[in-house]
Amino acid sequence: MYNKKIIEDRAFLLRKIRNFFYKKNILEVDCPILTKYPSIDTHIESMKTKFFNEEIGYLHTSPEYLMKRLLSKGVGDIYQISHVFRKDEVGSLHNMEFTLIEWYRKNISYKKFILEVIELIQIFLGNLSFSKTSFKKIFYKYTKIDIEKTNKKTLYEFAKKNINLATPFKNIDKDSIMMVIMNTYIEPNIGKNKITIIDNYPLSQSALAKTKKINNSIVSERFEFFFKGIELGNGYHELTDYKEQKKRFIKINKERKNMKKEILPIDKKLLLALKKGLGNCYGIAIGFDRLMMLRHKKSSIKDVILFPYEDL
Amino acid sequence: MVQVTANELKAGMKVEINDEPYLIISNQFVKPGKGSAFNRIKLKNILTNRVIDKTYKSTEKLAFADVEETLMRLIYTENESAIFMDDKTFDQITVPFSILKDKIIWLKEDTLYEILLYKGKIIEIIPPIFMELKIIKTEPGLRGDTSGKVLKPALLETNAKIQVPLFINEGDIIKVDTRTSQYVSRV
Numbered sequence: 079m080y081n082k083k084i085i086e087d088r089a090f091l092l093r094k095i096r097n098f099f100y101k102k103n104i105l106e107v108d109c110p111i112l113t114k115y116p117s118i119d120t121h122i123e124s125m126k127t128k129f130f131n132e133e134i135g136y137l138h139t140s141p142e143y144l145m146k147r148l149l150s151k152g153v154g155d156i157y158q159i160s161h162v163f164r165k166d167e168v169g170s171l172h173n174m175e176f177t178l179i180e181w182y183r184k185n186i187s188y189k190k191f192i193l194e195v196i197e198l199i200q201i202f203l204g205n206l207s208f209s210k211t212s213f214k215k216i217f218y219k220y221t222k223i224d225i226e227k228t229n230k231k232t233l234y235e236f237a238k239k240n241i242n243l244a245t246p247f248k249n250i251d252k253d254s255i256m257m258v259i260m261n262t263y264i265e266p267n268i269g270k271n272k273i274t275i276i277d278n279y280p281l282s283q284s285a286l287a288k289t290k291k292i293n294n295s296i297v298s299e300r301f302e303f304f305f306k307g308i309e310l311g312n313g314y315h316e317l318t319d320y321k322e323q324k325k326r327f328i329k330i331n332k333e334r335k336n337m338k339k340e341i342l343p344i345d346k347k348l349l350l351a352l353k354k355g356l357g358n359c360y361g362i363a364i365g366f367d368r369l370m371m372l373r374h375k376k377s378s379i380k381d382v383i384l385f386p387y388e389d390l
Numbered sequence: 391m392v393q394v395t396a397n398e399l400k401a402g403m404k405v406e407i408n409d410e411p412y413l414i415i416s417n418q419f420v421k422p423g424k425g426s427a428f429n430r431i432k433l434k435n436i437l438t439n440r441v442i443d444k445t446y447k448s449t450e451k452l453a454f455a456d457v458e459e460t461l462m463r464l465i466y467t468e469n470e471s472a473i474f475m476d477d478k479t480f481d482q483i484t485v486p487f488s489i490l491k492d493k494i495i496w497l498k499e500d501t502l503y504e505i506l507l508y509k510g511k512i513i514e515i516i517p518p519i520f521m522e523l524k525i526i527k528t529e530p531g532l533r534g535d536t537s538g539k540v541l542k543p544a545l546l547e548t549n550a551k552i553q554v555p556l557f558i559n560e561g562d563i564i565k566v567d568t569r570t571s572q573y574v575s576r577v
Binding site for chain 1: 397419423424427430442443
């Protein structure tokens with residue numbers, strides 16, 4: 079891509095966002111992008127490189143772990159605008175290197191935090207209205223399936239019929255089927271004219287969020303923002319229980335082992351930071367390039383990135 | 391069998407699903423921030439030309455279809471079949487008209503055709519994109535009209551019926567696009 083107008087507009091928006099955070103007294107930080115510990119996630123792969131003496135380094139997939147270490151030291155509210163890397167993710171909405179806006183707020187209510195995120199999205203997309211629904215509700219609305227009561231077979235049959243899922247039953251787990259229905263059958267219809275927030279994700283769908291009880295079922299305090307069917311960002315009421323965090327990391331590594339993926343080293347300094355305490359804290363990561371794509375009404379993220387993977 | 395993951399499929403590749411060969415038309419990568427990656431793939435069945443969509447986990451492995459392309463020359467046609475020959479090996483094959491389907495109107499002796507073989511069996515014959523063919527029947531040409539905007543029907547030596555400009559006459563040789571059956575120019 080060479081489009082001077084978009085290059086200028088990227089610079090303009092970066093300046094606007096920095097101004098947005100400055101006015102709210104949120105501090106900009108620039109944590110390293112090359113780290114010693116990868117994000118521990120079942121489905122996100124870090125790119126690897128090496129420090130001295132064959133010591134493995136990872137390009138971060140988000141600045142989360144180091145930002146949380148800063149939070150535990152009492153730095154206060156912080157944000158980082160950062161290039162991040164996710165291995166093998168290439169498509170009209172994905173580029174292996176992209177720009178993330180990530181921030182953390184202490185002692186803020188859920189409602190206030192949501193409004194702050196909306197405010198940031200509006201800088202890019204204008205004064206859009208918004209609405210909020212839960213994962214369970216939106217899933218039921220489009221599929222008539224109650225995710226708390228359903229089983230793998232029902233989900234598989236639905237996916238086979240409605241999205242021609244061709245991966246054999248034994249090669250796919252229940253959560254993956256649920257999520258592919260969500261991503262390909264439901265999400266494209268979400269947020270047609272307004273920003274839509276989906277919250278209260280199933281427990282299986284979050285590594286770093288707190289949980290809460292709603293009508294006798296436990297959900298995770300994770301929330302996502304959508305516009306025109308595109309996922310813009312993912313936020314958490316941050317998990318601060320280090321034991322619980324450690325348990326989840328181990329669980330993820332078990333899942334990775336079952337999938338024949340690499341077992342990832344756990345960041346003990348992050349766990350120590352959680353032990354020391356983050357305080358009550360909300361955090362979110364928003365995709366800068368996707369917002370630019372929507373702002374410029376482009377159908378591919380490649381149209382707003384200076385040198386997408388294919389053009390390097 | 392050579393395999394490829396769903397994420398590596400690109401338009402133009404050919405894979406085998408349930409013992410039938412498919413051509414990849416497009417491949418869309420789908421992945422939520424947190425969650426496994428999928429690919430939504432549009433494919434065309436090479437035998438039936440039917441286009442379908444399928445969703446695969448990105449890591450799902452598919453087998454490349456054993457589809458071979460080779461160039462062969464049409465040496466002659468018989469009642470119900472055409473005989474092609476490989477210029478290098480002199481191997482000859484007989485292709486029944488039933489396999490040629492709509493390509494039957496583009497058979498001209500001594501022309502090189504692309505032959506698609508699936509597991510060694512012929513499944514499709516592709517004529518050159520542009521062919522130079524003789525007009526064997528059309529209404530007399532109108533002198534003076536060279537605009538090419540008004541068209542009339544014409545029969546080509548291969549039995550293809552196409553539309554040509556008014557100034558074209560019987561016996562003229564024209565260039566035609568075999569993908570669209572459209573007149574291109576007079577030769």
